[in-house]
Amino acid sequence: MATIYEVSELAKVSLATVSRVMNGNARVSEKTRNRVLSAMKELDYRPNSIAQSLASNRSNCIGLLVSEIHGPFFGQMMSGVETELRAAGKHVIITTGHSEEDKEKDGIEFLISRNCDAIILHVEAVSDEYLVELSKGKTPIYLISRHVEGLPDNCISLDNELGGYIATQSLIEKGHRNIAYLAGPQYKADAIARLQGHKRALSENNIALNEKLIFEAEFKEQGGIAGLRYFLQEKAEFSALVCANDEMASGAMTYAREHNLHMPEDLSVIGFDNVVFAPHLYPKLTTVDNPVNKMGSMAAKLVLKDVYQQEQHNIQQLFEPSLIMRDSVAEFT
Amino acid sequence: MATIYEVSELAKVSLATVSRVMNGNARVSEKTRNRVLSAMKELDYRPNSIAQSLASNRSNCIGLLVSEIHGPFFGQMMSGVETELRAAGKHVIITTGHSEEDKEKDGIEFLISRNCDAIILHVEAVSDEYLVELSKGKTPIYLISRHVEGLPDNCISLDNELGGYIATQSLIEKGHRNIAYLAGPQYKADAIARLQGHKRALSENNIALNEKLIFEAEFKEQGGIAGLRYFLQEKAEFSALVCANDEMASGAMTYAREHNLHMPEDLSVIGFDNVVFAPHLYPKLTTVDNPVNKMGSMAAKLVLKDVYQQEQHNIQQLFEPSLIMRDSVAEFT
DNA sequence: AAAATATGGCAACTATTTATGAAGTTTCTG
DNA sequence: CAGAAACTTCATAAATAGTTGCCATATTTT
Numbered sequence: 121m122a123t124i125y126e127v128s129e130l131a132k133v134s135l136a137t138v139s140r141v142m143n144g145n146a147r148v149s150e151k152t153r154n155r156v157l158s159a160m161k162e163l164d165y166r167p168n169s170i171a172q173s174l175a176s177n178r179s180n181c182i183g184l185l186v187s188e189i190h191g192p193f194f195g196q197m198m199s200g201v202e203t204e205l206r207a208a209g210k211h212v213i214i215t216t217g218h219s220e221e222d223k224e225k226d227g228i229e230f231l232i233s234r235n236c237d238a239i240i241l242h243v244e245a246v247s248d249e250y251l252v253e254l255s256k257g258k259t260p261i262y263l264i265s266r267h268v269e270g271l272p273d274n275c276i277s278l279d280n281e282l283g284g285y286i287a288t289q290s291l292i293e294k295g296h297r298n299i300a301y302l303a304g305p306q307y308k309a310d311a312i313a314r315l316q317g318h319k320r321a322l323s324e325n326n327i328a329l330n331e332k333l334i335f336e337a338e339f340k341e342q343g344g345i346a347g348l349r350y351f352l353q354e355k356a357e358f359s360a361l362v363c364a365n366d367e368m369a370s371g372a373m374t375y376a377r378e379h380n381l382h383m384p385e386d387l388s389v390i391g392f393d394n395v396v397f398a399p400h401l402y403p404k405l406t407t408v409d410n411p412v413n414k415m416g417s418m419a420a421k422l423v424l425k426d427v428y429q430q431e432q433h434n435i436q437q438l439f440e441p442s443l444i445m446r447d448s449v450a451e452f453t
Numbered sequence: 454m455a456t457i458y459e460v461s462e463l464a465k466v467s468l469a470t471v472s473r474v475m476n477g478n479a480r481v482s483e484k485t486r487n488r489v490l491s492a493m494k495e496l497d498y499r500p501n502s503i504a505q506s507l508a509s510n511r512s513n514c515i516g517l518l519v520s521e522i523h524g525p526f527f528g529q530m531m532s533g534v535e536t537e538l539r540a541a542g543k544h545v546i547i548t549t550g551h552s553e554e555d556k557e558k559d560g561i562e563f564l565i566s567r568n569c570d571a572i573i574l575h576v577e578a579v580s581d582e583y584l585v586e587l588s589k590g591k592t593p594i595y596l597i598s599r600h601v602e603g604l605p606d607n608c609i610s611l612d613n614e615l616g617g618y619i620a621t622q623s624l625i626e627k628g629h630r631n632i633a634y635l636a637g638p639q640y641k642a643d644a645i646a647r648l649q650g651h652k653r654a655l656s657e658n659n660i661a662l663n664e665k666l667i668f669e670a671e672f673k674e675q676g677g678i679a680g681l682r683y684f685l686q687e688k689a690e691f692s693a694l695v696c697a698n699d700e701m702a703s704g705a706m707t708y709a710r711e712h713n714l715h716m717p718e719d720l721s722v723i724g725f726d727n728v729v730f731a732p733h734l735y736p737k738l739t740t741v742d743n744p745v746n747k748m749g750s751m752a753a754k755l756v757l758k759d760v761y762q763q764e765q766h767n768i769q770q771l772f773e774p775s776l777i778m779r780d781s782v783a784e785f786t
Numbered sequence: 787a788a789a790a791t792a793t794g795g796c797a798a799c800t801a802t803t804t805a806t807g808a809a810g811t812t813t814c815t816g
Numbered sequence: 817c818a819g820a821a822a823c824t825t826c827a828t829a830a831a832t833a834g835t836t837g838c839c840a841t842a843t844t845t846t
Contacts, residue, residue: 121591123800123801123802124801124802125801133825133826134825134826134827134828135802135803135826135827135828136803136804136805136825136826136827136828137824137825137826139802139803139804140825142802143803145804146824147823147824148824148825149823149824149825152824152825166566167801167802168507168568168800168801168802169566169567169568169802170503170506170507170512170568170800170801170802171507171800171801171802171803171832172801172802172803173503173802173832174501174503174504174507174800174801174802174803174831174832174833174834175801175802175803175804175831175832176802176803176804176832177803177832179503181546188532189528189531189532189535190525190528190529190531190532190729191528191729192523192525192528194528195522195523195524195525195527195528196523198522198523198547199521199522199523199549202522202547202548202549203549206548206549206563211546211548211563211567212546212547212548213514213544213545213546213547214531214535214545214546214547215535215539215544215545216532216535216536216539230539230544233499233502234502234514234544235501235502235503258454341729341732341733370730370733371733373733373735374732374733374735374737377735396523396524396674397703397730397733399674399707400674400703400704400706400707400730400734401733401734401735402706402707402710402734402735404707454833456832456833456834457833457834458833458834466793466794467793467794467795467796468794468795468796468834468835469793469794469795469796469835469836469837470792470793470794472834472835472836473793475834476835479792479793480791480792480793481792481793482792482793482843485792485793500833500834501832501833501834502834503832503833503834504800504832504833504834504835505833505834505835506800506834507800507801507802507832507833507834507835508799508800508833508834508835508836509800509834509835509836510800510835
């Protein structure tokens with residue numbers, strides 16, 4: 121591979137000038153620039169990005185830590201981040217945290233050790249204090265789908281409380297009063313907020329909270345199955361079920377059907393996230409849209425703005441959920 | 454950040470010795486090693502991976518190019534690759550090719566320019582010749598889910614022809630004779646092979662091929678919808694539908710239900726890939742399992758073996774699909 | 787005491803960025 | 817048209833943080 125020396129030699133120009141042509145940080149006359157460019161072309165020269173990183177103390181890599189790489193939710197998120205950064209010529213290093221404190225910390229270490237210029241995190245197990253401490257290090261951190269007190273400029277978040285609220289509210293408006301709530305793991309901030317929204321909707325409508333109609337499970341199909349099994353075993357009375365995410369809703373629906381509950385007549389179901397497969401469930405799932413893809417690209421924009429000083433417009437840090445009406449909710453009769 | 458010099462100074466040891474302790478490529482006495490290690494600890498020293506890369510000509514980064522980052526298929530694949538490489542302390546840089554020739558080439562360039570030690574590709578639009586040419590460059594390439602003549606040692610592939618065969622064969626065994634086939638884009642090797650398998654199953658059972666029962670569409674929900682719409686409009690007679698992947702099956706099922714076709718009584722459907730949501734469709738989708746996750750981790754193992762000289766057992770390059778029976782296929786009566 | 791093994795200290799090497807002061811060239815001004 | 821000002825470019829050197837090879841020396845084993 122050709123080096124900058126060979127280019128400078130062929131173009132009969134000094135090293136510094138070649139560097140200037142590449143980085144455009146100083147004026148170079150048209151004539152010289154062309155000489156340099158054609159020398160580069162002739163030698164099929166590509167700058168060694170590693171050497172550039174070492175000398176400039178910039179790796180042009182952004183670390184991205186997600187809970188899981190598979191799964192429709194993270195897919196959308198990573199996609200948003202990658203698209204934005206790729207367009208800016210930056211590289212994305214992806215790793216996972218599995219929603220476990222040790223693994224999340226380990227993943228963060230891993231990304232920092234790679235000299236990422238910034239890291240974008242979707243972490244759930246790690247504490248706010250840890251993140252505040254981490255943010256004092258030399259690698260800037262950005263959080264997706266999490267709001268940390270003390271890091272207002274580095275968080276991209278969704279108003280999960282509002283999401284939980286509109287889900288339940290929409291059921292109440294359809295006449296439902298006995299509403300079961302399948303909550304996500306209560307150590308995860310978004311799961312907590314969604315449940316709070318649910319409770320607010322109930323209390324604003326003067327519906328007493330029935331603790332038996334709340335069940336906590338994991339954010340997966342299996343969690344949905346376990347949840348509905350619990351509610352049915354408890355013989356609780358309910359005409360509608362709100363699930364803290366679409367995967368749970370999918371599992372719950374499968375289980376409901378296996379137990380001869382017709383949806384939406386016997387049971388209305390509402391999800392959260394509006395994942396790709398939501399419109400292909402049966403019945404088509406009514407859910408709360410979570411603009412994860414946009415949040416991902418927004419996190420990337422924030423990095424481009426703060427870390428690489430690129431001008432960015434329309435920066436938005438708080439996103440709002442919205443209701444997507446489909447067929448899984450019926451009027452209560 | 455502390456450098457290797459400070460460590461050597463504090464440990465009263467030479468530079469070379471510190472390096473030897475880190476890389477373990479030469480013998481160091483227990484005593485010295487401990488002195489060095491405790492000096493590192495005291496200074497909270499972490500080797501600068503960029504400088505290591507420059508000096509050793511190893512970036513410890515592996516590039517991964519997939520068609521799309523979202524989508525259940527790629528999620529499983531990336532997950533397999535990442536898990537394996539992460540455990541080996543390697544970094545994964547992910548980018549996308551969108552199944553378009555230009556973008557795929559561009560993505561490859563992008564990864565090579567980052568000095569990846571190897572790149573793992575899931576490319577669909579680029580030609581075999583291009584890949585053979587590419588493999589002559591200094592960056593080793595590995596292909597997932599594609600077999601390229603001339604690169605036998607760098608391909609991990611699925612016997613798609615067999616997959617297509619067993620899907621159709623399973624329907625025939627249930628008594629179906631009029632079987633519609635929803636094919637994937639015929640410039641993609643796996644889509645071609647799956648269709649071939651279908652045709653072989655038909656001919657082995659002496660069923661005449663009806664061209665009207667074959668439709669080509671994209672590997673997405675929308676493709677499934679378009680396909681079934683076509684078959685219904687054509688008023689073709691068929692009791693079963695095989696879809697070239699699960700997403701198409703999901704779309705087709707949604708469309709079928711909207712047109713009052715009951716599944717599996719009126720229409721049996723079979724998919725391909727056995728994606729996470731397949732068991733949560735209604736009816737639960739019978740499909741052909743595609744071990745993408747394993748194929749991803751196998752590609753990673755191949756890299757560890759070839760590029761990093763790590764011993765690996767059970768290397769497998771050709772994978773076999775298997776039938777997963779669920780509820781979307783009925784006996785033809 | 788000789789041979790084998792460990793370690794030290796040094797230097798060259800990796801490919802770039804960036805600063806510096808000097809020198810060269812062009813353009814403008816009076 | 818001379819001189820000044822502004823703009824370009826040069827050549828060099830230091831810095832980035834490591835790896836690696838070499839030979840000399842120290843320590844241990846035979």
